[in-house]
Amino acid sequence: MNLKRTNVPLIRSESTVASMMRDALFALVLLLVLPVVRYGFRPAVMAVVTGAVCAVSEVLFNLIRKLNRGLSDCSPMVTGFIIALMMPVNAPLWLPCTAGLFAILVAKGPFGSTGRNPFNPAAAGIAFVTVCWPSLVFSYCDPELVRNLPLFADCSVPTAVSPDAVLKSGLKPQILPFDMLWGDFPGPVGTTAVLVVAACGLYLFLKRTARWEITAFFLAAAAFIAAFFPRIACSAMTSVKYELLSGSLLFCSVFLVTDPVTAPHTTAGRCMYGAFAGAMVMVFRRYGAYQQGAVFAVLIANALAPLMDDLVFRARGWGSELREI
Amino acid sequence: MNDFLQVLMTALAALTVENALFSGGIGFGKMLRAARRPRQIRMHSLLVAWFSLISILLGSVLNPVIQENEVLQFMRPALYALFTAAAYLLFAFLVKAFLPKFHIKYGELLAPAAINTVVLAMPYVQKAFKLSPFQAVGYALGTGAAFYLGSLILAGAALHCKDEECPKAFAGLPSLLIYIGILSLAFAGFTGAKLF
Amino acid sequence: MLEQHREESLKYPIQTVPAPEGFPRPKYFAPPKGKPGTEAILQAAEAAGIVDEFDGVPLSQKLKRMRRLKINTVLACCADEDPYISGAAAVLRENPDAVISGLLLAARACGAKENKIVVETKREAKEIRRKNPNAELIVSGTRYPARALLKRKLQAAGKKTAYVGAQACIALAQALDDGKMQSETVITVAGDAVETPSNLRVRIGVPLQTLFDFCGVSDRARAVYIGSSIAGKMVTDLSTPVTADTRCVIATLRVPKRKVYSCVGCGRCSRACPRGIVPWRILREVGLEKPDPLRMLNAQKCIRCASCSLVCPSGIDLAGAVSKAAAIRKSGDFD
């Protein structure tokens, strides 16, 4: 009986980083079902291709660093899927791939492996693509007229104005908030199906992959600002309903903001972080140049996350004044 | 009351929408230098706010004069530089003479805070946005606050980018520069294009 | 929240393993006569050399400390929090009266007013009450680390509490009745490489090999742990002797391979720690070349229950990092 040396804790909790990423991936795949039914297999192809591009670039980056980390936790796939789900269906295929490359090679690679990136890679990728090709990112196809789209080729389809573009121009979108629940209004691939996003959010909270307080404070802050500083001339309730349901705010509150790596690690810090990110989303929507400012708000909130942790520790008197470098 | 509101609004605008520092990419070198000595960040940003206040008020006085004359427009940068140098020399002399304790403690902060791209960009900002004196004061204070926030963020990020988890080639300054790049990308969402 | 492996070893009563030949017989000493006072109990505990099986601290030393701290409730710990170990529960089931009498002696030794027996679950409490109705029981729940969490709950309720091991109580009772030195301990042998997991009463100092021969372990076992499956130690040679605080021996067929990622920052370790330490922050501090002890607050309060390493999704050895931080703070060699 030759006995091997092992590290002590014989049993470990069954939820590991890999299982957390698998839960997120499962939720994202769930979100793909509705668009695939409506538009054919193009959204699925787009998601898989983006995920593959992210995975390959992550493995390449690790090979250059001569690190045999391999691709055990599918976090690049999650980043790829999130990017693909926030793109319009008729976007050319190289758009999400460029976003994926930027996400992995610039936002994640230089800062080290999975747990070290200060910014959410998916948000950075989408922000880069939005700033560089705004026209392509915001040209959504009209869900009624378009049925099945070519799998790989770029397709020119009749585009329609999405509700948050209408909101941006200060008018009242003609679609009723109740109809927006079903998600058949022009918008990004995965973020329009509001009910499915809410279901995925609940799933992630129950599996404790994501922390619920970040999303709760995010939506509360966004609703608060939407109610008291409505962008369109209507009652507070309708303004809140329009702001929350339109655009990628709900999707971003479940997937982008709750990424544990780039959020603060203390519970109190997370509440501040969620509220700040919610407020920044509304500021971006009102004063920003693009109709969807969620990704930029997430990036700024990520930059402030370490400060919020230090604030919490200083409040508890645990000595966290900044130090000489 | 209206003037105070104007000051506040432009200060907020300087922090978010027209943030010359982040989206314009001005003054990141100085923020890096400030981030290296975290204990003096607060005083450093106060001084930056103070000197940008002087320089923006200077700009609002000088710009109409420069506007008419063609030759003066060519000499605009030289004029701004000379006036900023005069402001720095005067202030440094006064501090050295009357506040020796302050001079010993924050003496070497005066030069980097007075002479940097942020302070010298202020007259251009005043010309580009046609700010009234009260708005100019607001903008200068907003820029000082943005400098303070930026230095705090970079101080935390510098610590984060230095440890051994980062790849060897990217450890230290390169990953910090990429961090600044992504931060500037985040603020580019406000204007979506060049500031001026 | 952890799936328990305790039922199989609790099914059979405790079997005694015969001492190998040439092993010294248990020694005796002259017990005090009549109703022993506090001093007499302490001397008896010291003479009997009783060691508490939960933390390996001599019982006499422990009682003195409890008296100094003026503890008002003594808890006989019959709840082993480890999913593999069932030694303490088996001892309580076998002989609750001995545990109660030992507990009363310990309470008198340290001047505590109340004394209770800690049990894991309500079902267990009902069964013990059926055997001995006048036992005061308190349920600790199955969330690991049950003992520390119960102690924190009672402390919040204003009771200063202290734990004494079940076997230590029985040894104290025997020491005062017939002056017997502590010579045996109950060990759980469990794990998937053991055919019949069971509790064994074994002489102290016996090598582990005899336990395995008695229980029958398949020779394809790859890893052996003693102490506890979460906070215990790993063993490579089977001749190490049994001591009073090896509460269990676990043999597994497969070496548990665990991929280690960098800290994801989920914050679960700071919620799992019963002592209010923030392990992810200590891990980051220890990683720096010049760790700042001010930021590794109350690292020395760690009771090494390793529940932070247990819940960490990245598989990081946080307990090691915290003990290194505690060493740095104690060593005092910072600038």
Added chain:
Amino acid sequence: MKYKGLYRGTTKIFVNGYFYRNPVLIAALGLYPVAAAGYNLRNAVELSLLFLFLSLPVGLIACMVGQMIPYWARPGVILAAAGVCWLPAAWLTERVLPGSITALGMFGGLMVCNSVILSRATEYDVTHIAPAVVADAVGSSVGFALVICFCGIVRELWLKGSLWGVNTGVYGTGDGGISLPFFGFILVGFLAAFLQWINRVRGDKQKKGMRE
């Protein structure tokens, strides 16, 4: 042979100045012009020329006059000198590339307080002899030019597919974003990483050389 040592010393300063201890990539000085203004080759060349014509006179002034000025007043005087020297520099750049100063606008104006020139002038040039100062000034301006031209080329190719306005047939897919300063910072970050890798490899080779 005093000049032999002097000659080898200045070339060492020159080589270090522009490549191995590149001011922009190692000390993160002068980031603003590279990031904000270096989005096409024409801008890059104009700024490099302006940098060269500005750093030479300021360096020499600092070298000659530096000692006499008290330490606290030195940065102010050097900034004033830079302001005065900016005029001939701008005039010269206008002569070499007509229409450049008006095109540069604010970027040209802010070259006055370029941290590379000012920090060199206040710390380095004051305590060194004239040839070293000149070598260092030329070295750092070549280093600055290298970085800003590389960024200019990459960004212009991706943005409009043209170099100096001449179409090179490459299909420029970029839209407005590439000319924004954030892309400049990321590009400089990757360049700095590349230089840091080279320095590390060179350091290891030297260590290996010394060990044998």
